[in-house]
Amino acid sequence: MSRSINFIKGFIIPIAGGLLIAILIRTFLFSLVKVDGYSMEPNLHNNERILLLKTAAIKRNSVIVFNANGVDGTTTFTNDKPTYYVKRVIAIPGDTVKYSKNGTLYINGKKQSQSYITKAQRVNETLGTTGLLGKGFTLSSIGEHENWPTTYYKVPNNKYFVMGDNRLKSNDGRFWGLVPKSKVTGVAKAFLWNPHHRLINNYK
Structure with a gap:
């Protein structure tokens, strides 16, 4: 009997405790996800593994993961x-x-560098795909042009x-609008072996 109790205390309980901690960490703190x-x-x-921090603060230039169901109005989702x-x-x-016609981004009137993408991506690939090449946009003008469900002068609360960085291939807010905070699952972080990890993890 004592051997069984010692076995439970020395082997079963530590394993169960470790599994519980792992589940709690994965559920509430971070997990590994794959870029699709x-x-x-x-x-x-594509297929790169990244770390998803579920409680990290969301800032400008943060790379986030979010559930697009109910957000991307241009795509029909066949199930829940x-x-x-x-x-x-x-x-x-x-x-x-x-966003100016020459590819310059202004947030609250202040110029942003966008050095994480090329000049071609800032101009032709950002504006050409929306049909606004040579025009540029604001939140309200692109909302009207792309028929967002709601148009905005500025980003509202939450x-x-x-x-996307690859704006020629990205189905993003230019086409369907804004992402609710409730749909965000976390902030993405690239591993150090990715040569562009600073542009993902710490870009300001």
Whole structure:
């Protein structure tokens, strides 16, 4: 009897405790996820494994993962299974957005560098896919042009404006609007062996 108790105390309980801790960490703190698609190239690649921090603060230029069901109005989802997108946060609550015809991004009137993508991506690939090449956009103008469900002057509370880094191949906020905070599952972090990890993890 004592051997059974010692076995339970010395083997079963530590394993069960470790499993419980692992489940709690995965549920509430972080997990590994896989990039599906090409919308964040060249900074993140299709099938690349990334770390998802579930409680990290969302800031401008954070790369986030969110459930696109009910957000992406241009795509028809055939069931209730979540479909996750990986995109970069361009604007946070309270921000105004102006994207000029020459590919310059202004947030609250302040120029942003966008050095994480090329000049061609900033101009032709950002504006050409929306039919706004040579025009540029604001939140309200692109909302009207792309028939968002709601148009905005600035980003409201608990919402984010996002774009993919590979803007020629990215189905993002330019086409369907803003991401509710409730749909965000976490902030993505690339591993150090990704040569572009600083553009994902620490870009300001």
